Amino acid sequence: MNTAGLEFSGPGRSVVTTGGLVLAATPLGQIGDASARLREALGSADIVAAEDTRRTRSLADALGVEIRGRVVSFYDHVESAKVPVLLEEIAAGRTVLLVTDAGMPSVSDPGYRLVAACAERELPVTCLPGPSAVTTALALSALPVDRFCFDGFAPRKSGRRKEWLGTLVSERRACVFFEAPHRLADCLADAVEILGGDRRAAVCRELTKTYEEVVRGTLTELAQWAAEGVRGEITVVLEGASATVAEPEDLVAQVEERAAAGLRLKDASAEIAEIAGVSRRELYDAVLAARRAAVE
Incomplete structure (x- = not known):
């Protein structure tokens, strides 16, 4: 990764940015979970890209931080349109801080497209870690x-x-x-x-x-x-599945459900067999056996 323009912190030092994308985790609920680095970044970034600008301004107020940079919206429906604009800002040497409503950007929240675009253009990206649900x-x-x-x-x-x-x-x-x-x-x-x-x-x-x-x-x-x-x-x-391999007889109901939804019986059996790691033939035979037993 190209790290030009970013000075990474050592013991007792904060991150000083002179251009790049900074991803920052925000508190899930407790304001005390905000890191010192988040506070500094909110006050120093040239641009703050926020999932909800009102919530971000409220967060800054609660932290006693004045946002000096420009605040722009960056939520799901505008993400694609905003990426090229923010890329040009970063390429011009400005620091863009990306925050979401709570937790880490890109984790079921906006951010992935901007990070990927920065990586493709070899623009600097760093992260201020913190809360995550x-x-x-x-x-x-x-x-x-x-x-x-x-x-x-x-x-x-x-x-x-x-x-x-x-x-x-x-x-x-x-x-x-x-x-x-x-x-x-x-x-x-x-x-x-x-x-x-x-x-x-x-x-x-x-x-x-x-x-x-x-x-x-x-x-x-x-x-x-x-x-x-x-x-x-x-x-x-x-919880993850146990090491015990599922028995074909235990999977008959799942096959029948897919068959009822319109799948051919063989296709439904093959699909469930692949998911469960059992023999397609054995599962298909188990379904036929169950059907015969039901009419006897």
Whole structure:
């Protein structure tokens, strides 16, 4: 990576920027989690690109920082249009600070396209690390998370969500994802159907905020709890699959569901077999056997 124009900090020194993109993590809820480097960057950047300009100005006020640079909007729907403009500013030697509403830019938030464009043009990029709902939830989950994957937001519609959950049937890594509170109960109910009720998980709500809550248990237990209604920002950590290979008979319902949605039985069997790591032929035969048993 081209680091021209950036002076990286050593012990007791702050980052001094003379042109480049600076990604900065912002507090999830507790203002005290803001780093000293974030405070300095908010006050010194030439341009502050913010997911929500009002929230960023409120953050600066709470931190007692005066934003001297220009503040511009940088959210999902304008990201593509703003990237070329900010690239030219960075190429001209200006410092652009990128912040989102909470957590780390690029992690299910705007930022990826700008970082990629800077990397392509070999413009300097650095990061001021800090709060992240992903790593905070993993740490609090009480699950084995030495290996994990992050899947962003769970799909909104049940059909797509079940397909996505199907890819996790044999996933050995823990999976962390975001979910909207009004969809959490349905998501967990789908997870029980696809992954089994005994799979463990943790639902983390309002991380670092006044009403922070972490509920741990099996998917069945969590689905029952969520059915009563949940509020706040939600991060879910799902336990990785055990080393036990799924039996074809346990996957028949998933195949039948895809067949009911319009897939040919052989195609549905092949799809589920690949996800679960079982023999296509054995799974297809198990489905036919189940159908015969149902009519006998």
